[in-house]
Amino acid sequence: MEPPKKEIRLFQLTILSWFKSNARQFQWRALGLSIYQIVISEVLLQRTKAETVSKNYDIFFKRYPDWNSLNNSNICDIENLLFPFGLYRQRAQRLKALAKAMVENNVLLPNERSLIEKIPLMGQYIANAVELLVFKRNIPLLDVNMARVLERYFGPRKLKDIRFDPYLKFLSREVVDHIKSKEINWAILDFAALICQSRKPKCPICVFQKTCQYHLKIYNLDLDGHQE
DNA sequence: AATGCGGGGTT
């Protein structure tokens, strides 16, 4: 029941085309970021709007430019800087544990996936981000947003938890298995934020109208509604 | 599998 390669190709071409004229610009999408900047950016982005992170991004990195400065700080200072991001008490604790682990490991990331996931705060999503952005592998940034876009377009998952759903895992890997893997990943996140929003998706201006399962379903329901 | 974390913006 997996979508044919042809459908995947069409989705890739369309989202890349859309991305060309609609990409969002963020500090963490600049070229030549350090591993520290890449990892911390992903931590800040957890359950937090990209715009919120962007607004407070420079203040955080000016105060804590590297693993050592973060490791040498106290929890209270980190909390104060994290306050505008939300989840600040929990993230301050975990960030410091992460910095400590990195310093103890000579500020190096292991190459292997199973070892990456042993580091504090490196869950399924951030491990994927590390593989994509640091090691340049074709790996999906599978979060609630990518899940929503893929499920609306290709059809819903079975399991409740995104991280363990085999259908979504397979589908997301197929979709970003492309020479422009990073661009497709960012394109899907931007598309999710700007068009395929959780609550009020902008189907009327969406480039996927003809082939999106979600739109076709809504469209048919709408026709039924007007028939009486 | 379910729950807590959290300020800030949107509906």
Next chain:
DNA sequence: AACCCAGCATT
């Protein structure tokens, strides 16, 4: 007032 946001750790 309710909902949502580039998740993770703990139970």
